Amino acid sequence: MSKHDDTTVWAFANTGRYAHAFVAPWTDQDGNESTQHLRAMCRKTIARRADSVFVTAESVSPRCRSCEAKWNDHLARVERSMEPLQPCESVAAFGAAPVETPCCEHASMYHGNSGCDECGCSASRATMPAHGGTVSAPAAEPAAPVRRDRHTARRVLADRRRTNRAAAKLRRRGVATVAGHCIAAGLRPGDARSMASSLRRNAVKVGCEGRAGTSHAGRRPARPCTRYSPAEVAVAASAYRPRRDDFRAVRAALMAVPA
Structure with a gap:
């Protein structure tokens, strides 16, 4: 160059x-x-x-x-x-130690942490910058994680839309798969499939047969499924004993069906 x-x-x-x-x-x-x-x-x-x-x-x-x-x-x-340092700028921001300034009445003395020894005043150097003290630069506030907050907000809204759609579909049809009941109760699809597998086993134990049907999930090929009413899912949930706290909350919601 x-x-x-x-x-x-x-x-x-x-x-x-x-x-x-x-x-x-x-x-x-x-x-x-x-x-x-x-x-x-x-x-x-x-x-x-x-x-x-x-x-x-x-x-x-x-x-x-x-x-x-x-x-x-x-x-x-x-x-x-290339700009000169302004008087209002603190030298601490550039990595240099703050310089002590002499007292305003007697230039040979300096303020200590508790006050001036010569004049007997109790003004501290940290609290009285004009009386022989130094001004420290204000601590910079950490930048807010904007991207993280936006990602969390989008995820919360997506979960809310998924739950509301599943609940509305259940109200229209009156029946849904066990996973559909779990999604309508607030679980995400992965957790809903995990809980649904346990609920289907308990449904067989308590004698809930459900209604045979065909499931269409997006572009996936159609596959046979079994749909249950809220009352049948409540009976199956009564025999289910989950360990996770969120599964326990969903179990309580599934069991709280109107008589």
């Missing part, structure tokens, strides 16, 4: 119609840097020879949007690094 200055880093790639910003040496798969080629800011696989002709951003168009955004961020960081 001996031919480059602060702005002449733009050039068109060997292939493609966009100009890229070439600022870093190209690195091969073994991690060895090449002094003959430079790589683009957006992708290390885009390279140009170091002795190529590079121009400023205003001289080429169209430009790669990713390179342009990263190049503008780079220029902004350079500008911020």
Whole structure:
């Protein structure tokens, strides 16, 4: 990059119609840097020879949007690094220890943690920055996990829609598979299938035969199934003894059917 200055880093790639910003040496798969080629800011696989002709951003168009955004961020960081430290900024933010300032009345003394020994005042250095103290930078609040919160909200809404649809389908038809009853009670499909297998065994023990039918689940091939009424599922649930807490709550909901 001996031919480059602060702005002449733009050039068109060997292939493609966009100009890229070439600022870093190209690195091969073994991690060895090449002094003959430079790589683009957006992708290390885009390279140009170091002795190529590079121009400023205003001289080429169209430009790669990713390179342009990263190049503008780079220029902004350079500008911020050259700005002098403002009085309101704390030096603790830059890793330096805060400097004690002398007392306002006698410059040879300093405030201790409990006050000034010379004048007898009880003003602490931490509580009275103007009386010989220092101001510490406020602790930065951790950024809220936005993506995690959105994912959790979408999952909650999806579970709620699934439960409401299963409950509405059960009200319309009056019968449903055992897994359908469990989903309508609030379980997810995986847990509903696990609980349904146990309920079907208990249904056979208590003599609940149900109604034979055909199940259509999305694009899967149709398969035979057995549908039960809420009263039959309540009888089967009365003989079921789950261990998991969420299965116990669903069992109670299945048993709470109107007489």
